[in-house]
Amino acid sequence: MHLAYPAVLSALLFCTGLYGVLARRNAILVLMSVELMLNAVNLNLVAFDVYLSKAARDTLHSGQALTLFTIAIAAAEIGIGLAIVLAVYRNRGTSAIDRLRDAAEGHGDDSDDSAGSDSTVPGAEKAEATA
Amino acid sequence: MTPSHAAVSAAAAAEHGFLSPTGVEITFLLIGLVTFGAALVSVTTRQLVHAALWLVVALGGLAVEYLLLTAEFIAWMQVLIYVGSVVVLLLFGLMLTKAPIGRSPDADSGNRWAALLVAVAAAAALVWVVVDAFRTTWIDLDGPAAGSTRVTGAGLFQNWVLPFEALSVLLLAALVGAIVLSRRAKAADAAQQARAGGAAQQARAARDGQRPAEEGKH
Known part of the structure; x- marks a missing residue:
């Protein structure tokens, strides 16, 4: 098989995920796009591992081992990411990432300003309680 | 293209043939088109639950691509972990944050045109470089499978034992972290x-x- 086929497909999938990460507003959809980017990298790793396992002599099958590690790390990442998104949703009532602007500079007329200044107080208390 | 390049690619083409794709290549191309289309719909649709379901199609297509590349174990891990658990977790997240069922007009933020520009520029650059670099490289898919469960297991437990154990510690830490993050303080x-x-x-x-x-x- 021509090596350019999997390489081009993985480049296109990576750029699709890049567009999703930059353009989506819901935090969970951003996480989905991150999964697409990780899968593009996995396809590249597998394709080059199969290519090198025939072309070179001793490759330790590093591409496939790294692919398995990436899959496991992606599972951990999606668990932690969803926990964070749910905590933010519980405190703020929204999961749209462009409404979470409390750390932005000079956000005097932001729409979430009043709610943000209120809900930072229970947020701090919660941090103390869990610590 | 320099003359030496031309000679090399001509020799490679004589060996493999540019214009006579094999059956595996045609299948890979068709499944790749389905995968890419599903990924595109998944990042552009305005129905949030449909985005997760199109993601299933994209990830399943990638599993078939792994099978075509003779990486069987990775393909079944892809089906088990991504399609089986990650997408289900994403759907749970969508439901728990009360994502709207049906079309939501504000699914894309205001900077989507800048995002489109960045993505198209990155895609053009990457595809150009990759095609130019691997024009004369072929994967040899004959012979024993490069990614059967036996080969992958032997490689994993002969050469990658320490990273494997470190990964299990990382998974445990992620588990504990997710529990701590999603637990409410009782008092x-x-x-x-x-x-x-x-x-x-x-x-x-x-x-x-x-x-x-x-x-x-x-």
């Missing part, structure tokens, strides 16, 4: 809930009050 629970509900209502009221003003500004 402050009731008051917290009331205050968070009040803040959320306030935020909603502020947003609804703000929106006509913003529309008036435009």
